[in-house]
Every structure is written in structure tokens, then in C-alpha cells.
Amino acid sequence: MTGREPVGLIAGAGRFPITVAEKARSVGLPVVCVGVADMADPVLAELCTEFHWLRRASLGFILRTFRRGGVKQWTMAGKYYKHVLFQPRRWLRLLPDWRLLRAWFLRRRSANNDDSLLLTLIREFEDEGMTCVSALDLCPELLVKAGVLTRRKPTDREMTDVRFGWTMAKEMGRLDVGQSVAIRERAVLAVEAIEGTDKCIARAGELCGRNAFAVVKVAKPQQDMRFDVPTVGELTIETMKAAGATVLGIEAGKTILLDEAKTLALADRYGIAVVAITAEEATG
Numbered sequence: 028m029t030g031r032e033p034v035g036l037i038a039g040a041g042r043f044p045i046t047v048a049e050k051a052r053s054v055g056l057p058v059v060c061v062g063v064a065d066m067a068d069p070v071l072a073e074l075c076t077e078f079h080w081l082r083r084a085s086l087g088f089i090l091r092t093f094r095r096g097g098v099k100q101w102t103m104a105g106k107y108y109k110h111v112l113f114q115p116r117r118w119l120r121l122l123p124d125w126r127l128l129r130a131w132f133l134r135r136r137s138a139n140n141d142d143s144l145l146l147t148l149i150r151e152f153e154d155e156g157m158t159c160v161s162a163l164d165l166c167p168e169l170l171v172k173a174g175v176l177t178r179r180k181p182t183d184r185e186m187t188d189v190r191f192g193w194t195m196a197k198e199m200g201r202l203d204v205g206q207s208v209a210i211r212e213r214a215v216l217a218v219e220a221i222e223g224t225d226k227c228i229a230r231a232g233e234l235c236g237r238n239a240f241a242v243v244k245v246a247k248p249q250q251d252m253r254f255d256v257p258t259v260g261e262l263t264i265e266t267m268k269a270a271g272a273t274v275l276g277i278e279a280g281k282t283i284l285l286d287e288a289k290t291l292a293l294a295d296r297y298g299i300a301v302v303a304i305t306a307e308e309a310t311g
Contacts, residue, residue, distance in 0.1 A: 033057035033076060034165075035098035035157065037089065039105030040066040042260055042285045046169065047104045047162045048074035056165070059096035061089050063107060084121035086130060086148075090155050101152060102162045103254055109141070109221050126151070140203040142247075145254045161253045163283075171303045173279035176291055181274045181300040185241055188213060189276035189302065192243030193309035200247030206257045209272070211240035224259075225266045232270025239273040246281035260285035261293055268297045279303040 034051065036058050038044035044062075048071055051058045060075040062068075064082045072078040079092050093101060114120065123131070130151050136143040149159045163170060175181070181189065192210040195218075199205050205219030209231030217231035228242055244257045259277060267275060275294070277284070282303065284290060294301050 031055070031057065032099060033059050033097050034160075035089075035093040035096065035101030036060040036075065036162075037081075037101065037103040038062040038067040038071055039103070039107040040068075041105045041258070041262075043162070043258055043283065044068070044071060044104040045074065046285060047102070047166060050166045051075075054165075059093060059098050061092055063105075066108065067105065084123040084127050086127040086151060087124045090126070090152070090157075093152075093157060094155065098157060100158050100160050102160050102165075103145075104162045106223065108223070112139075113221070138203075141255050142203050142249075142251065145251075149253070159253050161256075163252055163256065169283045169285065170280055171277060171282050171284040171287075173303050173305055173308070176284075176301040176303060177294045177299065179295070179298060179300045181276075181302050185239075185274040185300065186302075188241035189243055189274060189304070190309050192241055192276060193245060193278075193304070196243045196245045197248055200245060201249070203247065206247060206255075207242065207244040209240055209242055211235050211238065216240055225262065228263075228266045228270050228272060232272065235271070237271030239271060241274045241276060242267055242272050243276040244282065245278040250281060252281075256283055257281065258283040258285060259290070261290050264290060264293045264297065264299060267299055272299065274300045274302070277301070277303050279305050 038060055045068055048058055052074055057076040059077045060071050061079050061081050062071050064080050077096055130147055134147045136147055188210040191213045192208045195215055196208045199218055207219035207224045207227055209216040209228060216234050217227045219227040231240055246257055
């Protein structure tokens, strides 16, 4: 993402798309943004060179918008609530266009998990001469550095659960199920799947009576940094506080920490320890 050539942005929910748009604006990079309706933040319209709402599942609309905007490179940022893809009467709710239906039914894939679906989408754009790039090419500073990030260090017991959770989370990532697990006393309370990290944390709190537990979030062993990079922020900390979690373990160099100063200040206020570790530290 260099020069003055516009970049396309497909924006989902959360702070990540806003951070990307703000950084692009600060370096003078034009952004043609398509925001997913009911997910993306309307503030993106003020930050991007062009902004359009995606109100139905129209792949053709995104392609035409990017083509008219002169986009050759595009990226994606933010959460997409994937459960909508599997609800009753989904085709009536989503109103997909023929281009998306063709991709869904004719593109061969082994499963309908995150990686398979997103790689299918990327191939559709490649057919139109548009290359998917990582938003982290623009914002590499979002990747968290190794170390204890909060004033409070994890206790030995908490670190035992973090290391145990690392192994479990990596295996779930290898299977492309999810990237987060909740651990108490070296037992898995909850595993993230299609519902997302926040609901996984909330469920773990219910199951253990909101007694102290660890949350561990890591990159998949086969992580494609163009999409689905593990991300934490203030909402993660708020959810942990409500659920009773006391420590967050994340993977250094491969996890996005949004609004770092605010997120860590919130963790300090709640007494939640945040630690970023490497594979060597987790398994050594």
C-alpha cells in the first residue's frame, strides 16, 4: 500500500477498520470503502475518500465499486458475524447476487470454514485483477510486542493456564475452528467457534460461576495475515471483567492490539493481567 493509488477496504464491525482508515488518511492514501450494513461504523464515511454501504450480499456491487474507484489492491478489516450465513431463510435475508451465488456453489472448497470462504472470495477478486493485501502492511505497529503489558504480572498459576491454553488454542486454530480458549485449572471451559471471542468468554464465565480464569488468543499455525488476524481491544477487556476472567494471554507479533494505551489502562483499572508471549515461551 504505497503511493497515491487508491486501496479498497471491506469494513466489518469493530475498531480495526477505523484504525486502518485513520492511518491511510494520515499518510495520504485514498481509500474506497465498502462497509457491511449493521456491522461497520458510520464514522468510516468521514474518514474514507469514498464510502458505500453493502446492504445485501452482493459481490458484484463490491467489485463494481472498487473498479470504478480505480482499486487494484484491497484489504478487509473488522468482524463479520458469520452466524448469519447459517440461519433459517438465509438467502432471503442476505439477498445474494448471481456473482456471489456462483462463487458459493461453483468454487470448489473442502469446507465452509473461515479460511475456505475467505480464500474463495479472494480468488473472485483476483479474477478481476484485484489483489488482496494485509491491512497490517499499512499498520504494522498494531502487532503486539512480547512481554507483560500491564502493571500486574500474571501469577504462576495464571501462567500455567496460559501455557496450557496456548496448546489448546493452537490446535483449534489448526482445525480452523477458532483462535480463543478459556481455561481454569488446566481445564478447557470454552472454545471459540463461529460465535466469536466475546461470547466464548461470556460462556466460560457462566460455566465457572465467574471465578477467575484465563483467556488465551493466538494466531492459527497456518495464519494468513491478510485476514482473520486475532484482535483484542477494550471490548475484550470489558467482556473479561464481566465474566470474571483475570488474565489474557496473546501471541506476540501475530495479534492486533487495538487502541493499545486505552486497552491496557482499562486492564490495569480492572486488575486484569495481559501478557504477550512467543511460541518458545509458551512451550519451553
